[in-house]
Amino acid sequence: MENIILTSSPSTPYFPEVNFDIDKGVCEISGESYMEETYKFYLPLINWLKDYVKLIKKPLELNIKLIYLNTSSTKCVLDILEILKDFEDDSGQVKVNWYYDKSDPDMVDEVEDFEAESGIKIELKEF
Amino acid sequence: MTDIDMVEIINSKTILSYKGPFYIELISVFGTNIRNFNDIYSNARKKLFKIFIELSQNVSNYSENFHMVNNVQRIGVGELFLKEFDTAYSFTTINQVKKTDAAILAERCEIVNASDQLKLRELKREQRLNSPGEKFGARIGLIQAVMLSRNHLEYKVENINENFSYFSLTVKIDKY
Known part of the structure; x- marks a missing residue:
């Protein structure tokens, strides 16, 4: 397994920045997410997490710092949260932090929905 | 139906109109401008940006009139209109659909319009959990538009053939 590092570019603001670090056990997704063919973008991240919980099994922290994500991206984020919930149910240590802009109350509702749908605890933190 | 009356329509200002393929690059530039074109009504513009992206991507993904890029990527063709009124913005998309899909879409709009915020949230969770994912996305764009705007969807179907x-x-x- 290798780390995943994807940097953002001003010309493609619809792709988020990604940093999945095996040694630190910390995964971060930040920026905005409304690309075409969303699943193609998220599939490597989903597969990385599946491998991590199967092979590495160390504590994992997920930090989401998305200012905006479209509804297709929310489906992929839910897939990620479900993997982490399964890991947690299997005695894995997981921490999920969701950073949000306090001037965007809609994001708080979104995070509550993610918690309800995935069953995993999400810590809300202001930017 | 929206609550915008005739006087308001006459006094409205067109912020953006476009007809053609809905490339992500264009959607992104338009969206960024919508979000940043002035400093007032910042909460409304945040919602407008989210609804703009969602509905524009519906056209891009599902329009039956489309361009093929490099024989691989399918980009939907349609129209959009963004207008500013005294008290509101109005965003419209128009695209070609199969007649059978038009009936399904109309029914979805009716269901969404008949639901309160609580019911919409329930529908959204249910739909997202049950969506097959992958190329189908979450299938909650219309629900999201109404949840964000807290206004009904206004739709029209016009037969082509x-x-x-x-x-x-x-x-x-x-x-x-």
């Missing part, structure tokens, strides 16, 4: 129709969708976003 025996197989296809134009589907027009308008969402009003209040400034206050």
Whole structure:
């Protein structure tokens, strides 16, 4: 397994920045997410997490710092949260932090929905 | 139906109109401008940006009139209109759909319009959990538009021929 590092570019603001670090056990997704063919973008991240919980099994922290994500991206984020919930149910240590802009109350509702749908605890933190 | 009356329509200002393929690059530039074109009504513009992206991507993904890029990527063709009124913005998309899909879309709009915020949230969770994912996305764009705007969807279907129709969708976003 290798780390995943994807940097953002001003010309493609619809792709988020990604940093999945095996040694630190910390995964971060930040920026905005409304690309075409969303699943193609998220599939490597989903597969990385599946491998991590199967092979590495160390504590994992997920930090989401998305200012905006479209509804297709929310489906992929839910897939990620479900993997982490399964890991947690299997005695894995997981921490999920969701950073949000306090001037965007809609994001708080979104995070509550993610918690309800995935069953995993999400810590809300202001930017 | 939206609550915008004739006087308001006459006094409205067109912020953006476009007809053609809905490339992500264009959607992104338009969206960024919508979000940043002035400093007032910032909450309304945040909602407008989210609804703009969602409905524009519906056209891009599902329009039956489309361009093929490099024989691989399918980009939907349609129209959009963004207007500013005294108290609200109004965003409209128009695209070609199969007649059979127009009926399904109309039914979805009716269901969404008949639901309160609580029911919409329930529908959204249910739909997202049950969506097959991958190329189908979450299938909650219409629900999201109404949840964000707290206004009903206004839709129109105009027949083109025996197989296809134009589907027009308008969402009003209040400034206050």
